[in-house]
Structure formats: structure tokens, C-alpha cells
Amino acid sequence: MPYGSNLDLPPSVREHLPEHAQAIFREAFNAAWDTYGERLEAREALAFRVAWSAVKKGYRKLGRNWVPK
Numbered sequence: 001m002p003y004g005s006n007l008d009l010p011p012s013v014r015e016h017l018p019e020h021a022q023a024i025f026r027e028a029f030n031a032a033w034d035t036y037g038e039r040l041e042a043r044e045a046l047a048f049r050v051a052w053s054a055v056k057k058g059y060r061k062l063g064r065n066w067v068p069k
Helices: 019-035 043-058
Strands: 059-062 065-068
Touching: 019 043, 043 059
Parallel strands: none
Antiparallel strands: 059 065
């Protein structure tokens, strides 16, 4: 289930990440969703791991907030 916009992201992502980090998450998730299409049983879990990894390359968690590195 690729996401069309940041507003479509799950609340756990949308409510905790800054706007730019949400865009990184969405783009990485959508790309991984397309890449791992053959592995349907693990597709969503893989896409979420890839998306969080992409966010963590440019952001870090400081207390309860995600801030740019």
C-alpha cells in the first residue's frame, strides 16, 4: 500500500517525524514496496524497515523529537 502523500502515512509516522523526514519515509517506503513486490508476505515489513533506515540516515531521535543530523 504505497502512500500518495504525507497525510496518508500512518499516525505513528506522521505525528512523530518532521515534514521533511515524513517525505523521506514515504519515498523510501514506496520505492521498497515496488522493489520487493514478489515477496508479498514480507513486503510491508520490508518496506517499513527500509523507510525507517532512510529516515535514520538524515535524522536522529533526541529525547522525544526527531532532529536533523
